[in-house]
Structures are given as C-alpha cells and as structure tokens.
Amino acid sequence: MNKQSMTDTIVSAKAARGLTWEAIAKDIDVSPVWLASACLGMNSAPAAIAKKVTDHLSLDDDVTAALVAFPTKVWDQAVPTDPLIYRLYEVVGVYGDTLKEVIQEKFGDGIMSAIDFSMEVDKIEDPKGDRVLLTLNGKFLPYKTW
The missing domain is CATH 1.10.260.40 (lambda repressor-like DNA-binding domains)
Structure with missing residues (x-):
C-alpha cells in the first residue's frame, strides 16, 4: 500500500x-x-x-x-487554491523575509528546524470572532563555517 x-x-x-x-x-x-x-x-x-x-x-x-514507511515529502509546487492553505502561503509570502530577519537578529545566521519541531493549533474564543493560534516550535540550526 x-x-x-x-x-x-x-x-x-x-x-x-x-x-x-x-x-x-x-x-x-x-x-x-x-x-x-x-x-x-x-x-x-x-x-x-x-x-x-x-x-x-x-x-x-x-x-x-x-x-x-518513510515518506517522500513532495507537495504541489503551484500556489495553493484552498483558501486556508493559501492564507498560510500568503503569510509566508508577506512576512517570510520579516521572520527571517527577526530570527537571524536573535539567533544568528541559520534556520528553524522542521525536523526537531513541534506545532500546536489552538482556538481562542473572542467576541469579535474566534482566533486561530498557531505555535511553531523548531530548534535553531546555525549555518556552520568549515
């Protein structure tokens, strides 16, 4: 299978x-x-x-x-059309460079791991409309010099 x-x-x-x-x-x-x-x-x-x-x-x-079985992580490389997935794509498109700048100012030159990683999805009730809270928690991996 x-x-x-x-x-x-x-x-x-x-x-x-x-x-x-x-x-x-x-x-x-x-x-x-x-x-x-x-x-x-x-x-x-x-x-x-x-x-x-x-x-x-x-x-x-x-x-x-x-x-x-170990997966081969492949996904559609086109811009997503599902509204929820597109909004996440949009967040990274609009704020990706900002996140990169802020993370690198705090940690140095490197990336956030998606392997040593956890994520939570929470619902925050709000009278103006419920909120989605995404928590991405990844280990910082500095680029090495050799």
Whole structure:
C-alpha cells in the first residue's frame, strides 16, 4: 500500500466513525497535529503508534506498514487554491523575509528546524470572532563555517 492509498483509507475510516484528529490523538496519546501529518503521509510513525492508530480505526496491517514507511515529502509546487492553505502561503509570502530577519537578529545566521519541531493549533474564543493560534516550535540550526 502506498502513502496515498493509506491516507485515503485512514481518512475514510475516520469519517465513517465520526472521529476527529483530536479525539484519536487523545486516545492514543500523541499530538493531533503530528497524527494528522503522519496519516496524511508527510511523516512516518513508529511501529507501536502506527499499530495503535490502525487498531483504533479497525484497519489492516497493510495500513500499519504504510504508516511506518518513510515518506517522500513532495507537495504541489503551484500556489495553493484552498483558501486556508493559501492564507498560510500568503503569510509566508508577506512576512517570510520579516521572520527571517527577526530570527537571524536573535539567533544568528541559520534556520528553524522542521525536523526537531513541534506545532500546536489552538482556538481562542473572542467576541469579535474566534482566533486561530498557531505555535511553531523548531530548534535553531546555525549555518556552520568549515
């Protein structure tokens, strides 16, 4: 089973059971952001966690094996058209250079890791309209001189 078939199977099983990433993650004790990423094929899962996911959704061992398999992280290089994903693309387009400048002033010449990394998505209730709080937490990796 490839990652796309795995994703289709997991998303279908999740929908059929009326589950959320948050609920599944709580039941198997992982981050809902990480869980969704692994189930959408962008990360591999340790075997024990993959088994918990597939047991929770009553899925076969081929799905477990696909969850454990190392992904090839490829995504569409075109400008995204989904409104939510486009807004994140827009944030990076508008504020990317600003973030780079501020991060490098604080840390030096380097990058934020997306490997030694965590992310949280929180809802902040506000009478003027609920807010989305994204927390990106990555290790700073300085460029080395040799």
